[in-house]
Amino acid sequence: MDEIDRAIINSLQESFPICDRPYQAAAEQFGISEEALIQRLQRMLERKQLSRFGPLYHAERLGGGLSLCAMSVPGAEFEQVAEQVNAFPEVAHNYAREHKLNMWFVLATETPERIDSVLAEIEEATGHQVYNMPKREEFFVGLKFEV
């Protein structure tokens, strides 16, 4: 990753043009061609430095449900339960964390009502209680990683 890649990551995490030739419009600020920008993005995606290149949706405004959920899973069962949980397409990501509540995942559903039914299905499939922790108030969201 060189200086231009870093500049691309820092800048295109904030915005990307919406016009006929957006890569050409964006490439100018890095002093490279449209084709070079596309190639660099392709390479960073292939190296898995980028998760994706596209839209970041506001789940609730799209009419969907979103929640953070946690479970307390005994160590011996952890792998199996992780597989069961991740098999649900509504599970957007899932991290192990160091606490009695040791499995934390985000649910994104097509409707807000689906959150409760998916939670019940996960409890049924795994035999463990799921703690539902939906957002109540947002003080800050600005997830951006400078490189």
Place this chain on the structure above:
Amino acid sequence: MVLSEADRKVVAEIQGGLPLSSRPYAEVGERIGMHEQEVIQRITRMQDEDIIKRMGIVVRHRELGYTANAMVVWDVPDHRLDEVGEKLGSEECVTLCYQRPRHLPEWPYNLFSMIHGRDRQRVLNYIDSIVESRGLEAIPFKVLFSGRRFKQRGARYQ
């Protein structure tokens, strides 16, 4: 702010990523039978209405060196929630700050913040400095570093 069928087609078509080609919005339009300019208009409108928070890069933070990923949770008395939430939210290294429900007695924490750093010690030092500089000594908190990542992808919409 109601999404039409046509909006939903656009949402579903680009959710996995924008085509990496010279005219990406034209390519999207071809796939769903819509003119390039209409795709552009719909995406612009959804971005103005904050249905699309932004277009662009979504990083894999671990691969970029942010390997210490801490969820710092705080047990804030209700009367101090707005004050503490705003203080934490204005810290440069805090990337998210939300109020969420407690689950007593197992889970007394009602304010969640995410702090990402390049190693754990730096993240811990940073938290100490926030507590001291922001006058949060009386607020119990816990740091939950992440272990393995089992899944990371965006939400899916149809």
